[in-house]
Structures are given as structure tokens and as C-alpha cells.
């Protein structure tokens with residue numbers, strides 16, 4: 001198999017950037033792989049893990065001569081990086097990203113992109129609550145969806161090349177408008193994170209219930225939320241600031257529905273509760289059937305027998 | 306080791322009842338183990354799994370001569386069972402339960418308890434989203450907390466015997482007032498379940514986002530909530546109807562905090578978001594340190610490398 005790219009540069013060597021690096025190495029998609037991070041300790045960690053061919057702290061040097069640049073930094077950092085690297089981008093290069101929000105990232109990068117550079121935003125819907133180069137792994141994207149949000153006038157050859165790369169990682173590809181992506185992810189990812197952060201905050205502020213009690217009895221359901229609420233603060237702050245409208249819209253729906261549930265409890269409307277609780281089971285089943293989660297009880301948390 | 310009880314009866318052969326049966330067999334705590342369920346198919350399934358010595362559909366026969374009766378049915382079913390079995394209870398017998406709510410269960414059972422029968426409500430804080438006899442396992446209670454809520458005038462010997470049994474299952478015991486239990490579990494279990502059910506409901510009612518999209522992109526966080534929202538509808542309806550006040554109280558706090566978060570997003574107060582998202586990480590760490598969850602990323606969901 002001939003290599004697909006002469007040089008690929010990944011900016012940001014965290015969970016996602018390092019996983020992309022591993023996936024690229026596994027499928028030998030490039031002759032040279034450059035990894036760039038603003039933090040020299042992170043770069044040293046990446047080097048110790050042998051994640052790339054070249055480790056580069058200087059952004060401009062990192063992107064020079066690259067056929068593909070992948071931005072794997074918090075979405076709030078995209079604009080500054082776009083501006084700084086733009087003059088060094090090669091004509092014909094593809095610039096993509098892995099950010100969790102798409103419309104704002106396109107808006108942040110587009111103004112800086114030189115003529116002849118192809119900007120194709122992307123988002124692999126896969127991740128964990130951990131951060132940093134050591135947290136990544138090559139199979140993170142396998143059997144997961146990667147959403148690409150190319151502009152209408154996107155270069156077909158560039159899009160095909162990027163699609164082929166993600167397919168080599170084991171991902172399934174969906175092409176979507178950026179605004180629709182942001183709405184879909186608001187409900188499947190951003191609002192779930194927000195309410196997880198929120199309930200963990202609520203629980204730790206109570207006076208009647210100590211935080212030691214919250215911890216001891218977290219196996220009743222709460223601990224699931226703490227996993228999500230342990231996700232990277234910078235990344236998630238940026239997500240909410242950059243997908244404000246869709247998040248507020250979906251949050252509005254959530255709150256409306258919660259008020260109805262609250263009312264059902266207050267008025268002891270057992271049938272309404274039972275009906276909802278039966279309907280929600282169905283979605284779980286479909287997620288398992290679609291291979292998007294493990295059928296094992298309790299996420300397959302280990303137990304002895 | 307001599308057996309602790311002559312006869313133990315478990316009412317309800319579901320996830321928790323069958324796990325208790327397995328745990329009792331494993332530590333050989335009784336000469337005779339009787340398993341009772343109102344559903345003959347469930348009893349047949351339990352028999353095929355060899356979970357007890359005697360399988361009995363008749364409640365009165367099931368409790369006759371028992372030294373310990375453990376109710377493992379939805380909390381809404383407790384009162385009727387208490388009334389029906391009461392005349393057959395042996396003097397000196399202990400009656401306990403595993404229900405997720407405590408004050409209402411005590412209130413439901415107490416009026417029917419004959420003189421000389423020791424009522425000691427209990428709640429093992431352990432479980433999964435699955436139901437039925439096949440879903441249970443003996444180690445479910447290991448390293449988990451079991452909360453007992455004995456009345457003030459509780460018989461010391463009876464309490465000691467029940468405590469010893471749960472300790473044999475590998476549980477850690479906490480003694481608590483029923484009302485306090487209900488408040489603690491409202492935040493660590495009941496409200497988390499409610500908001501999980503709620504967001505799954507919200508997601509499946511959207512018009513702009515199809516349910517096939519919700520399923521495809523659920524790996525962004527949403528799928529975690531569907532696990533909890535796949536829990537038994539009858540059990541959870543009963544929990545909310547029987548712990549109404551504490552749930553409404555905690556839900557009120559949650560909604561207040563969520564409104565503040567919503568406001569922070571609307572006004573782009575990144576610092577407020579960052580602060581909360583940093584604080585919540587700490588609780589996750591403490592839960593892992595306390596052995597109440599796995600430190601592995603993504604709950605240790607399996608991946609190839």
C-alpha cells in the first residue's frame with residue numbers, strides 16, 4: 001500500500017491528537033508525521049511514546065510542507081492557530097480539525113485560509129474523559145462516526161482524501177452541514193455533559209448531605225455522571241461558549257420536560273412516569289443494536305462472578 | 306462455620322432477590338433457603354438456576370417458619386405483601402427489605418408487624434440496569450455499602466444478626482435514619498435516574514434531530530445516560546412515588562443550579578464554567594479512591610489496544 005500523504009501535521013498532542021497520531025502510524029498513511037504542541041512537557045511525553053517522526057513546538061515550522069494539517073486543540077484555540085500558521089501553509093494542503101463544535105470553528109479558521117488551501121472541518125464522535133498523550137489509543141475511532149462538515153464549494157479530491165483517511169482509522173463517515181452537526185451534538189453530547197457537571201456540582205454543595213456520603217453511595221447511579229463530569233474543563237468551556245445557541249435551545253427543551261416530570265411526581269401520576277420509563281428503554285436497545293455501546297450490564301464494569 | 310439461620314425466605318426473585326439468594330448460598334448462611342415470587346415463570350427460571358432449596362409461589366407458605374424474611378420487590382408492593390404475610394410470621398423473626406426508599410417502606414410494613422417480629426429496613430447500594438433472576442450475581446454487594454434504617458427501639462440481637470449477614474456478603478454497613486437515607490439517595494441515585502430518563506425522553510422527542518442521529522452519535526456522552534434510563538420502569542415509578550418530598554427537594558436544587566449554568570453560557574461567562582468543571586473532577590477522583598468506581602477511562606469499556 002503506498003502512503004497517502006507526504007507529510008501530515010497534528011497540532012495538539014492530547015487525547016484526540018495522540019490517538020490520531022497512533023491511528024496514522026498504524027495504517028502508515030504518511031511518509032512523515034509531525035506532532036506539534038505548545039507545551040514542551042506534552043511534546044516530551046509524546047516523544048517518549050514514539051507517536052511521530054518529528055516533534056515541533058514551533059507552529060509555523062510544524063505546518064511547513066504539510067499536505068494535511070489536523071487541529072486537535074480546544075475549539076477556542078482554533079482562530080489564533082489559524083492566523084499564526086496560515087502564511088506557512090502549502091498550496092493544495094488540507095486543513096481539518098477534530099473539534100466538538102463545527103460552525104464556529106469554520107468561522108474562526110476560514111478568514112485566514114490562503115487561496116488553494118482546503119478547509120474541511122471534522123469531528124470524530126469518540127473520546128474518553130481523560131486527557132493528554134498517554135490517554136490516547138489507535139482504535140479509539142473504530143466503528144465510531146466521524147462527521148465532516150465541508151463547505152458547499154469544497155474540493156472533491158481533498159474531501160475524498162480526508163474521507164479515505166478516516167476510513168482507514170476504522171471510522172464511518174457522515175457528511176453534514178455544520179449547523180446541523182452543532183444541533184445534533186448539543187443533544188447527544190453537550191447537554192449530557194452540562195447536566196452531568198451540574199448534578200455533580202449540586203451534590204457537592206449540599207449541606208444536609210455530606211460529600212463523604214455522596215461518595216460512599218455513588219454506586220446508586222451518581223458515579224456514572226462523575227465520569228463525564230471529570231472531562232477536561234478547558235475543552236468543555238470552549239464547547240459551551242462556541243455552541244451557545246444550540247446548547248441553550250436543547251437545554252430549554254430538557255428543562256421543559258423536566259418540569260413536566262417534576263409535576264408528575266408532585267401529583268403522583270405514576271402512569272406518566274411508567275410510560276416515559278418504558279419508552280426510554282427502547283433507545284438503549286437500539287444503541288446496543290447499532291454497536292454504539294456494550295450490551296453487558298453496568299457497562300461491563302468488572303465483578304468477580 | 307455453623308449456619309446462621311434455620312430458614313431464610315426471599316420474596317421477589319429479580320435482580321436483587323436473586324443476588325441475595327446467590328450470596329446466601331455462597332456463604333451458607335441458612336439451613337433452608339426459600340424463594341418466593343408471584344410470577345411462576347420467574348420462579349421456574351430461578352429453579353433452573355438452582356438459586357434456593359424451596360421455590361414457593363404462595364406467600365404465606367413461603368414465610369412460615371422463617372427466621373429471616375427479605376423483601377426484594379418494588380417498594381410500592383411492600384404494603385400488600387406485609388399485610389398478607391403478617392399472620393404467618395414466626396415470633397422472633399426478622400423482616401427486612403432491599404428497597405431503594407426507606408421511610409415509606411417502614412410506614413407501609415410497620416402497622417402489620419405482629420408483636421415479637423423485628424422489622425429492620427435495609428438498602429444495599431448496588432445494582433445494575435437489568436432485571437430478573439438471571440441478571441443477578443453473588444458478588445454484587447461486595448465492597449458496596451448496605452444501609453440499615455432500624456427504628457430507635459430496634460432489638461439489638463436482631464440488628465446484629467442482620468448486620469453479620471450483609472457483612473458475609475462483603476458489604477460495608479451503615480446505620481442511618483430512614484429520612485436521612487431518603488435524602489442522601491435522592492441525590493446519589495434517584496435524581497440522577499430522573500434526569501437520565503428525562504434527557505433520553507427529550508432526545509427522542511426532537512423534530513430537528515432524528516432518533517437515528519441520536520443513536521449514531523450517542524458515543525459523545527448520551528449513551529451513558531441511556532444505560533441508567535433502561536432501568537426497570539416499575540421499580541423506578543415506585544421510587545419516585547415513595548420518595549416524593551426528597552426527590553422534589555433535590556430536583557429543585559438541581560434546577561436552580563442548572564439555571565445559573567444556563568445564564569453563564571448565555572452571558573459567555575467562561576470563568577464560571579471553567580470553575581465548576583474543575584471542581585467536579587475532584588469528586589470523581591475521590592469516588593475512585595474510595596473504591597466506588599473503576600479508574601479506567603470510559604468505565605473500562607473494552608477496546609482492542
Ligand SMILES: NC(=O)c1ccc[n+]([C@@H]2O[C@H](COP(=O)([O-])OP(=O)(O)OC[C@H]3O[C@@H](n4cnc5c(N)ncnc54)[C@H](OP(=O)(O)O)[C@@H]3O)[C@@H](O)[C@H]2O)c1
Pocket residue numbers: 011012013014015016017036037038039042072073074075077081098099100101123124125126127128129130131132133232235239
Ligand atoms: N475528549 C474527547 O472526548 C473529544 C472527542 C471528540 C473531539 N474532541 C475535541 O478534540 C479537541 C482536543 O481535545 P482533547 O480531548 O484531545 O484535549 P487534550 O487532551 O486536553 O489535548 C489538547 C492539547 O492541545 C494543546 N494545545 C492547546 N492549545 C494549543 C495551541 N495553541 N497550540 C498547540 N497546542 C495546543 C494542549 O496543550 P496544553 O495542555 O498545554 O493546553 C493539549 O496538549 C478539542 O477540540 C475537543 O473538542 C474531544
Ligand SMILES: NC(=O)c1ccc[n+]([C@@H]2O[C@H](COP(=O)([O-])OP(=O)(O)OC[C@H]3O[C@@H](n4cnc5c(N)ncnc54)[C@H](OP(=O)(O)O)[C@@H]3O)[C@@H](O)[C@H]2O)c1
Pocket residue numbers: 316317318319320321322341342343344347377378379380382386403404405406428429430431432433434435436437438537540544
Ligand atoms: N435494581 C437495582 O439496581 C436496585 C438496587 C438496590 C435496591 N433495589 C430495590 O430492590 C427491589 C427489587 O428490585 P429488582 O431490581 O430486584 O427488581 P426486579 O428484577 O424487577 O425484581 C422484582 C421481582 O419481584 C417480583 N414481585 C413483584 N411484586 C411481587 C409480589 N407482590 N410478590 C412476589 N413477588 C413480587 C417481581 O415479579 P414480576 O416481574 O412478576 O412483577 C420480580 O420478579 C426494589 O425495591 C428496588 O427498589 C434495586
